[in-house]
Amino acid sequence: MTTTKKMMIAGLFTASLMAWTSSLQAGQITGFTWSSGIASIALDPVSPPVDPNNDNVVGDSPNGILVTQKAFFDANGVADIVFSVTDSGGTTEYAFAEGVSNSTGLDFSQYRIELGFGEGALFVPSTSGDGLDFDAPDEDSTLDFSAFFSTPTLVGEDVILATGGLFPNLAFTTPPFIFSIDVPDGIDSFTLRQIPIAVPEPASMALLALGSIAAFSRVGREPE
Numbered sequence: 001m002t003t004t005k006k007m008m009i010a011g012l013f014t015a016s017l018m019a020w021t022s023s024l025q026a027g028q029i030t031g032f033t034w035s036s037g038i039a040s041i042a043l044d045p046v047s048p049p050v051d052p053n054n055d056n057v058v059g060d061s062p063n064g065i066l067v068t069q070k071a072f073f074d075a076n077g078v079a080d081i082v083f084s085v086t087d088s089g090g091t092t093e094y095a096f097a098e099g100v101s102n103s104t105g106l107d108f109s110q111y112r113i114e115l116g117f118g119e120g121a122l123f124v125p126s127t128s129g130d131g132l133d134f135d136a137p138d139e140d141s142t143l144d145f146s147a148f149f150s151t152p153t154l155v156g157e158d159v160i161l162a163t164g165g166l167f168p169n170l171a172f173t174t175p176p177f178i179f180s181i182d183v184p185d186g187i188d189s190f191t192l193r194q195i196p197i198a199v200p201e202p203a204s205m206a207l208l209a210l211g212s213i214a215a216f217s218r219v220g221r222e223p224e
């Protein structure tokens with residue numbers, strides 16, 4: 001074997017080893033599952049973060065996660081996506097782009113997302129100061145729900161409530177909802193919980209009105 005060939009093989013081996021090593025060391029989010037509240041989901045292949053341990057980045061993190069889902073939401077009115085995580089030696093900030101297709105049959109007057117652990121009835125909210133949060137306390141990256149809501153607000157560090165608009169039935173988010181999540185070491189998964197808040201249906205509004213009338217007439221009959 002010539003010296004040139006040996007050098008080429010050695011170079012290829014080194015490159016492969018580096019790629020293998022970086023795939024072991026990098027990567028906070030490694031995969032995902034979703035709950036019964038979501039009819040279908042498309043997620044870009046989860047690849048190792050371009051810039052691990054970059055907390056706190058100003059502007060948009062190069063570590064992107066794109067989730068596109070058709071949502072109908074389960075009986076509890078929530079949809080959970082669980083992301084699996086491995087340590088990377090620090091906190092990695094991710095820019096999330098979430099496409100939501102509303103196939104619930106209802107219009108949403110608000111949209112709330114929460115961070116926590118576990119799913120369904122076993123969901124436990126993330127606590128303040130545990131390292132997992134929506135880019136708190138700096139909030140220096142894009143927060144955009146403008147497809148349907150003018151006012152996304154960070155409530156504490158683990159809840160975003162989007163208000164000031166309407167997300168109609170059968171509509172799709174264009175552009176997607178954009179927010180950031182700081183993912184710390186020391187956890188093996190976290191949950192992104194979504195809670196759409198529907199405009200009350202005409203039937204329930206009618207029941208509400210009937211209830212008010214009944215209460216009013218009871219008050220009217222109160223003895224002096």
Ligand SMILES: [Ca+2]
Pocket residue numbers: 056057058059093135138139140141180
């Ligand atoms: Ca940031």
Ligand SMILES: [Ca+2]
Pocket residue numbers: 126127128129130131132133157158
């Ligand atoms: Ca937290």
Ligand SMILES: [Ca+2]
Pocket residue numbers: 055056057093135136138182
């Ligand atoms: Ca951050």
Ligand SMILES: [Ca+2]
Pocket residue numbers: 131132133135136137182
């Ligand atoms: Ca943080």
